[in-house]
Amino acid sequence: MEVADQPGCICAGRRGIGTNDVREDMERLAVVLDGPLCPADISPASGGNPIKWYLMKKAEFIDRVKTGRGEWTELLSMVDAGAMLEPGQEGEWSAKDILAHVMWYERQMLALLETRALVGSDLWKLPLDERNSAIHDELKEMTLDEVCEESDRVFAELIKQLDLLPEEAYGDSGCFEHMPAEWTPWEVMAGNTFRHYAEHTESIRRLTEI
Numbered sequence: 014m015e016v017a018d019q020p021g022c023i024c025a026g027r028r029g030i031g032t033n034d035v036r037e038d039m040e041r042l043a044v045v046l047d048g049p050l051c052p053a054d055i056s057p058a059s060g061g062n063p064i065k066w067y068l069m070k071k072a073e074f075i076d077r078v079k080t081g082r083g084e085w086t087e088l089l090s091m092v093d094a095g096a097m098l099e100p101g102q103e104g105e106w107s108a109k110d111i112l113a114h115v116m117w118y119e120r121q122m123l124a125l126l127e128t129r130a131l132v133g134s135d136l137w138k139l140p141l142d143e144r145n146s147a148i149h150d151e152l153k154e155m156t157l158d159e160v161c162e163e164s165d166r167v168f169a170e171l172i173k174q175l176d177l178l179p180e181e182a183y184g185d186s187g188c189f190e191h192m193p194a195e196w197t198p199w200e201v202m203a204g205n206t207f208r209h210y211a212e213h214t215e216s217i218r219r220l221t222e223i
Contacts, residue, residue, distance in 0.1 A: 068183070068184040071178070071183050074175070074203070078175065082168060085213075085214065089217065101219075108217055110149055113152040117152060119168060125189065126174035126175065129188065130191055183198055185198070186198060
């Protein structure tokens with residue numbers, strides 16, 4: 014995986030999570046504050062960075078993943094099989110392609126949790142647009158049923174691994190081998206789960222005219 018920024022699929026032109034730019038930190042903090050949070054955890058380790066004053070607790074994180082995935086699944090359930098295969102927004106991607114894209118990033122988070130190490134596909138070494146194009150090429154031959162089945166399997170395993178992850182590991186990069194000290198594990202995972210679902214929700218709505 015790349016080490017310059019915390020890895021996440023930022024497909025709408027935003028920079029990756031983990032930037033030191035204060036303005037972007039405050040924008041990210043505003044995103045975090047859009048839901049319930051645990052009490053502020055103000056620590057010298059924050060280095061004066063307001064985004065690090067907050068630590069999302071395990072139960073809250075899992076709840077946000079489940080809620081976000083539930084909303085994502087409900088949206089996709091309103092799209093019939095034929096419409097799922099129609100190309101359109103985001104280049105030539107169909108809704109099936111977007112679902113496969115989201116599943117790929119979930120699968121990378123599953124590997125992170127299973128190994129407790131920053132390991133993953135060599136595609137992380139590519140620039141974002143090239144990586145997403147390569148992911149599309151890798152998965153485009155999967156049928157809709159195959160994508161749906163794999164997506165469900167990966168998510169079920171992801172929740173199991175999140176349940177097994179100790180509370181402290183959500184905020185401590187030292188719990189994951191090779192993860193840079195300045196990264197926050199829950200933010201890495203958020204960028205590839207509930208924040209990612211929200212990012213592509215509007216794409217699905219535009220594509221399928223829901």
